[in-house]
Amino acid sequence: MTSPTTASAEQLKDRTRFLARVEPFKGLASAELERVARALVERGVAAGEAVLVESCVPGTELFVVREGTLEMLHKEAFVTLITAGEVFGHPTLLTGLPPEFTTRARERSTLYCIPKAVAIGLLCRPEGVQWLAGNQRERLIQAARTMRSLPDVRN
Numbered sequence: 001m002t003s004p005t006t007a008s009a010e011q012l013k014d015r016t017r018f019l020a021r022v023e024p025f026k027g028l029a030s031a032e033l034e035r036v037a038r039a040l041v042e043r044g045v046a047a048g049e050a051v052l053v054e055s056c057v058p059g060t061e062l063f064v065v066r067e068g069t070l071e072m073l074h075k076e077a078f079v080t081l082i083t084a085g086e087v088f089g090h091p092t093l094l095t096g097l098p099p100e101f102t103t104r105a106r107e108r109s110t111l112y113c114i115p116k117a118v119a120i121g122l123l124c125r126p127e128g129v130q131w132l133a134g135n136q137r138e139r140l141i142q143a144a145r146t147m148r149s150l151p152d153v154r155n
Contacts, residue, residue: 024131045105059092062119068109
């Protein structure tokens with residue numbers, strides 16, 4: 001794990017470039033991107049390791065997948081994959097409620113963990129709210145598709 005205080009100038013530059021390509025960070029000014037890059041903690045996650053656990057402790061960080069693949073599970077049933085450049089953990093972070101899903105690494109992965117105060121500041125901006133709304137819309141569409149594919153239990 002790399003602490004934000006020991007990140008080299010090259011690491012900060014790399015983190016800033018990466019975040020600039022990821023929603024909801026796209027469009028942030030260079031100084032703001034660098035502030036986020038300085039605040040984050042890089043975390044390695046082993047295959048099989050859970051990052052968030054369904055119905056357990058609420059999340060305190062926003063996660064960005066730098067490398068690797070994680071799976072999202074609900075009651076041990078597969079829901080979706082989360083890959084490089086994707087963000088997760090925002091529902092539990094913003095509500096303070098336990099996660100509704102378990103997020104577990106499928107392979108060795110690297111995450112950027114953004115502290116709550118920094119994440120909330122970003123997500124409260126118009127671009128952050130727009131990203132949140134779009135993300136929720138996609139989740140609802142995915143849930144509707146899943147429900148349509150289930151057998152009708154009335155039969």
